[in-house]
Amino acid sequence: MKQNDLVVGQRWISDTEPELGLGIVVDLDARAMTVFFPCADDTRVYAKLSAPLTRIQFMVGDKINDSDEQPWSVEHVVAQDGLLSYDVINAEGVQKRLMEARLSAQLHLSRPRERLLAAQVDSRAWFALRQAALRERLQQARSPVRGLAGARVGLIPHQLSVANSVANRLSPRVLLADEVGLGKTIEAGLIIHAQRVQGRAERVLILLPDSLVHQWLVEMRRRFNLAFSLFDLERCAAMAEVGDNPFASEQLIIAPLSLLTDHPLLQAEALNAPWDMLVVDEAHHLAWSPEASSVEYDTVAALAAVVPSLLLLTATPEQLGVESHFARLQLLDPARYPSLDEFMDAHEQWDETRALADALLDNQLNAEQSKVLSTQLADLTLDLSTETGRKQALNALLDRYGLGRVLFRNTRAAVGGFPARASHPVLLDTPECYAPWLAKGAIWPETRVDEETFLEQDPRVSWLTGWLKSHRRDKCLLITRTAAIAEALETHLRLREGIRTAVFHEAMNLLERDRAAAYFAEPEMGAQILLCSEIGSEGRNFQFAHHLVLFDMPDNPDQLEQRIGRLDRIGQTETINLHVPLLAGSAQARLFRWYGEALNVFAQCSPTAQNVHESFIADLKPLLRPSGSEEQLDQLIIEARAERELLEAELAGGRDRLLELQSCRQDIAQPLVEALKTQDNDSRLDELMLAAWEAFGVHVDDQGQPRTWILQPGEHQLIDAFPGLDPDGMTVCADRDLALAxxxxxxxxxxxxxxxxVLDWMATHTQGMVQVAVLRNKSVKPGTMLLEAWYQPSVLARRDLALDRVLGHEPLRILADINGRNLAAQVSAANLGKQLDVPDAKLARSVIKAHRTEAEKLVSSADAAAEAVLDSLREQALVAWHTLEYSELQRLQALAKINPSVREAEVTQQRDRVAAGEQALRDVSMQLMAVRLIIAA
Structure with a gap:
């Protein structure tokens, strides 16, 4: 800068610290200038000849704020005695002259044009990162698996099919009724995650039985990166004391249903809070009959009436109670299911549709059925004698008839691939210390004696020690009722027997549990056995282990199935060995007979076990005592087995193959699986994040596994908190199989x-907006100037419309020359990039300052070129929107005429959505995202 050009009152910005805002010269002497930065309340002294500062001069058309933060538009610029004045006008037409000393200090050079003309340049790394981030934001917006790609789950077709079908609806209201072990929680998590990614749901309330609260909390965090807040009475009471509605304080909330049913005031607060989605697990516990309904049912019904989206989860099949099934469907859509009588009448029609589906699947259509199909599908041309024709007819039935839009139920029989179970009971002598308690009917006598007596005299302890030492290479999970027993066993095995152990119970915090689970999961030097309290039956899956020790047994089969389910999951590769040490003459020994012979739970997952158990529990309890008659127990087992087999036969006979097909649409699921596999293997993710970590100053180490890195905050990290970085460090893995393990x-x-x-940061912050490059090409005249600019369509619209899906998959690139021509078509970005050198920042700033007039002209030329393609882009976007959304509206309207499961609200929402999207796209504009000033050498 020239010393004679400096005047007190001028406004300058720091090249190296733009975050200081707009500074004002407050003092000058022979060698130095003093600049005060009001935003930072900081005064800096610079040498006149080498100050890293740029003079700020706004141009006609620029938007500026005065010191009162009022917005103005520049109409004319006046220079006098080294100071600038701006003739400005506001939105109301008021005009005035604004001295530069009265400019707002809150200057954010947030636009590339402003930063370029102010000589605010960025490094090569930041500029390249911005290019990649802009491109990837557009690419990911158009992904066919948007919303499904971020979950730590296996690529299981039926789960992806359900999640995709439901998540792509507006305000979905469905019943997820997969059998035990098929992943209803995962399906619900995928739906929640996808609806949030798509902007269709922000506030979600999950209501659960008390025993499942922590399981869901962990699942949502670990699998879906959904940070739910756990609400209990203490937390709600503390917020209520200061007059706040606790349910309005968080976006994502998990709470026990009992919190609302036991406290009417909190129920009222929950009803007064705005929700986008309500999720209720174990929905079969919502008791209802034509005569009365439970407080749990009434509470959920009140919320369901005001919350747009509703997910109900239950493993109880329809055939075990049509009344309760109707009650759940009424929660989903009271208008569609107003009375039980009407529901029963419609039920017969669904049976006819199921029969048609079965006949199509088995290729056994009779003449009458063919006639019915021809009538029902009269708008389709079908040749039912061919496999293609039958498949088309079946797909039409899936779309048009039955409960497929409100009910999803996958069965183990339909999914297949589950491991076998083998039980290994071990009968042991009963120690004297337990005799008095067993005589009184105690099921768990070990809880009645002190720890030392238990460890020394209980034969199950020595049996367990021997088994572990003879199976040292086998991973083993042990679950017992209480944390005290789990801890006592772990201490004994580790300290006295030298066995590698880990313990897992409710008194440990989440981090301690994580470490225990991770130690158990280590294949070589990890724990041989993980000893869990009953909480080990919830929230964690250990498919890599094949041995489960049932040190004691719970008193209901659902809880026992939960224990076995930690190993009996999709992904288990071997037979599950269930080891059951039993004390002779104990209630546990009789309970083992009951579970095995009557309910058959050791051999398979039985959907009827809990119902049968509840039917016989009153007669069973006295027979568990040693004094109970063995003959009566034998007879009760025979009766229970007969009822179980009858119910299982009814289930098999009533198997809804049409519903199973709707619940797992292979024509939908397989493309999703393949698309996710392709995205999993996308190396661009690795390249982007490695570049981001380097640019932001995050310390990165290879973990030693493929695509796995250890991240630590760097000593010179650019920002205080890199997006999502744990201050204590973290390990990240881009390989799905490794992450699952x-x-x-x-x-x-x-x-x-x-x-x-990272993508959001690069879209909203200034890093990487401006670069200066030198062109090394002998065929180009030295001094020739070009401007390479990247534009992105911008539209103001509701987030849930997701209009970025139709606004192109690449930024618009313009290569402007000084004559106003766009050379982008003649010179590709790749070829041009090979010929460019990037000078240091000081030289780059001097180039801009020396050619500011030319740079401004080039930007104007680029803007004009971008505007020239705007009409074409708008039309393309409208056509794409029409293809996506208007076709969906037509489909829903057609379905609503023949399938009453399509709610009128769905059609209305889709119609409004189409109109809102079209209106927003008519106002699309081009936003300049990055510029590169190029000068030929």
């Missing part, structure tokens, strides 16, 4: 909060 690692996907944070 290591739950303590973060699964890095395009939808992980850290990746999304």
């Amino acid at each position: 290591h739950e303590d690692w973060h699964f890095l996907t395009w939808e992980h909060p850290m990746v999304q944070g």
